[in-house]
Amino acid sequence: MRHPPLYVVELPTVSGLAGPLLFVDRATGAAVGEVVEVVAPDGTLRPGQVLEIDGERAVIEVFTGTRGLDLASTVVRLSGEPARLGVGTGLLGRILDGSGRPVDGGPPPMPETFADVHGAPINPAARLHPTEFIETGVSAIDGLNTLLRGQKLPIFSGFGLPSDELAARIAIDARVPGEDEGFAVVFAAMGITHRQAAFYRRVFSESGRMHRTTVFLNLADDAGIERLLTPRLALTAAEHLAFERDLHVLVILTDMTNYCEALREVATAREEVPGRRGYPGYMYTDLASVYERAGRLTGKVGSLTQLVIVSMPDDDITHPIPDLSGYITEGQIVLSRDLHRRGIDPPIDVLPSLSRLMNAGIGKGRTRDDHRQVADQLYAAYARGRDLRRMVAIIGEAGLGEIDRSYLAFADLFEQRFVSHSTRRSIDETLDTAWGLFDLLPAAELKKLSPDLVAVRGAADR
């Protein structure tokens, strides 16, 4: 974040400290959203921001934490400006901390310009509807939950499930068929462990894509409150690359669950009336101010795509964090502990997974003419197989007819061959794998496939 050169007012009137918050009196002139610099008793400087003003009192959140601050000697300096980040292509190849300061040993990046980290809402009437297919190389995504440029798609994960591996795989393998230029990754970590951070660093450097990547790191032992800032810095940097520098930017945010915990911490310190499970009532709005910063704009070449990791506390998809995320994002990829245990990798459960934008990005001229029908048929058959599996668990397989048995076999092979695969697949390979599975079912059961299509594809397949 930019440290404004000119601090207009100095306030020695700190009157309270609570959690991540600092209260300062006689703060006339403070503006909501203004950046401040807190001078700690030991002389170190900490960035903060004005949250609320009430008469002469201002409430300030201190991004790097309030530990070590006091009432007597701590000083608050007002900047008169909202939080800004120096942005530009100079950020590519750099690793910064959660407040935007370099931690890779390099010099401070040379900004092209400064941008308000809160961004301005995209005018819905100026958006371009996403239609460009991103081939991630993962069948369960490309075939059934297709990702498009400008989409925001979370991975709903659980502790111990390989969400980092999946995100990394996509960051490396994703490409738009027929294009290779103008790609960048902005990676923002909120509260991840040193082990996870090392994993991502290795992935980016081994892939040879580090020079097209910007990393913002807030680690598990960094101040929690900073996590409210980190994704906004990343998105501000990404918006510049996408909409001013014509790049197709993939933003990876991990882990939004840690972000939400920080939000709750601030709400508690402000003594707000808590909402569901203690999270603030405005969490939907707050998350939207992060997630909605994805898309394409009329008249602009670049795009901003978000891939977000959300850990489901207790694997509970109705927990407010995944729930509100799901209400904002354009679908979700859901990882399943059961599939993971059974060695399916990536363990994507396609039934609760969804890509809402898929329809506009598939079909003739985009992916393949049979894509919609193949996806519908896979879903219908797999859902039936899963239902039967549940039934068999109770009544045994003996009561099943021949057709039902073929559905059971289909469900097993669908998971083992279609969902689970370790090497990158093109969309053609993904769809062809599906056709291979349809042979398991009697032709009359393939109701989602048109007769013409079965004639053409079925024949080619055999």
Place this chain on the structure above:
Amino acid sequence: MTISDHGEGRVVRVAGPVVTATGLERARLYNVVRVGEHGLVGEIIRLEQHRAVVQVYEDTIGLRVGDPVVDTGSALSVELGPGLLGSIFDGVQSLLTHGPGGAPAPFLERGVTRRALDARRHRRVHHSVEVGDHVEPGDEVATTPETATLTHRILVPDGVSGEVTALGSTDATIDDPVVWIDGEALGMRTRWPVRTPRPVATRLDPTVPLVTGQRVVDSFFPVARGGTATIPGGFGTGKTVLEQAFARWADADVVVYVACGERGNEMAELLEEFPKLPDPRGGGTLMDRTIVVVNTSNMPVAAREAGIYTGITIAEYYRDQGYDVALLADSTSRWAEALREVSSRLEELPGEEGYPAYLPARLAEFYERAGAVRTLGRAERTGSVTVVAAVSPPGGDLSEPVTQQSLRLAGTFWALDVTLAQRRHFPAIHWSRSYSLYDLGPWFGSRTVDDWDAQRRWAIELLAEEERLGNLVQLLGLDVLAPAERVVFQTGRILREDFLQQSAFDEVDAFCTLDKQYWMLHVIRHLHERLIATVTDEIAVEHMARLEVLTDVARMRSWLPEEAEDRARELVARIDAEVGGAP
């Protein structure tokens, strides 16, 4: 502007979208104010002895104690007149499509409002009155063609009556006088405060359905023109797709689409496609009959709250001209959350789930603005506003307050089911939990075949029976079912998969005429009756699942609408041939 005449106060507190000001003692509740150096638009929502509390419709970042708060002297209102159709507004009716250079600005700036109506455009005016005529509120004084199909009626406003003393030009802008009534000029542009319902002569019983072309809606759980429907459902269960299908296919004259706290990209889709799609009722494009009020989830939260009222006021305005209007609101939960957020900043005592105690009253006021009516004016026009409101219950749990209050108020309930959605059974409207309280059977019977209602009841009952049997099978296996029950089981599946499922993305199937709906159901019922008559033992049961006609039953959805009856009769004959058992 003469705004400062009404009083100017000072900011003393800023908390999120809520600003407290002093010095506005003379202001009225719900007046619009301008806050700070950018002149952010706000509305006074509470007045105390020395303080006015303002909800601000824009981001409050940058506000300071001592910033000015200027009373505009008028309540939050919308501009009404010809030219609204095809427009895209934010929650407080600022036009989103025209930025500085004509094209929409990529990012929304604060303090910028754009007038809703084009004041320069000239319109052809056809007078309906002559000098000397006596006119009363609601009487038509002139018309002007607004789009290829919709004639805009210029009506005498509420509270005005008298003699027409002169006629204006037949070529006029919205601010030129159309007529003079007792010497007072009346133009095309009027204003109406959004929180006040527009008056009508009488309310009528809703007896005509809003035909939507969605089988599960029209055939099973229809909504009346002038009625209300609610669609609660967890994320990804199909609320938006359904609302957009209505916007596309419903037989309304005017569609007001209120996107309240939802996604920008799904709006982009609608805004890109509607101007290209022909209106199914003929004439221009879909956009020509549509007005969009959009406040996406990342736009200021208080304007979300206002958007619902802006939308319904515009809907009432076209209703008053004698049109059938569909107001599609997605999602009312976001509106309720905006209420909650503002309420909590006011430190009001929270009610259930933190919502303010007045939530039920506000919801009721909104739903009750729907209705089929006879309008003011001596022409006895009728018009309607149908409200279809999506609800987004946290965790998909329907016991939460917004869903429960909506159920109390709405006449039609479409229960979206997560499990159905996950299996890609769309629309995921659950057949046993949904209902419609409107008695529309007689109307449908008169438009199609008169056993429409009997057929509908047969199908709903069959699905109930299938569910009962399904529970048995889950415990004991298929073997427990008698042959006739196996038939019910199979017909249930056909009803669900081949009739109720309807893809919004399929070119042919996205819309289904009433005729086609009737004949599809007719075939399924016929098949069922033949099977009941013939399937009496295990061998027949095995055989039943392999009938060749089943493939054609599954493909009824791709029939062209005009050939539905012929194809149905043909298929019935083939069923009789293959199954036998003809009476």
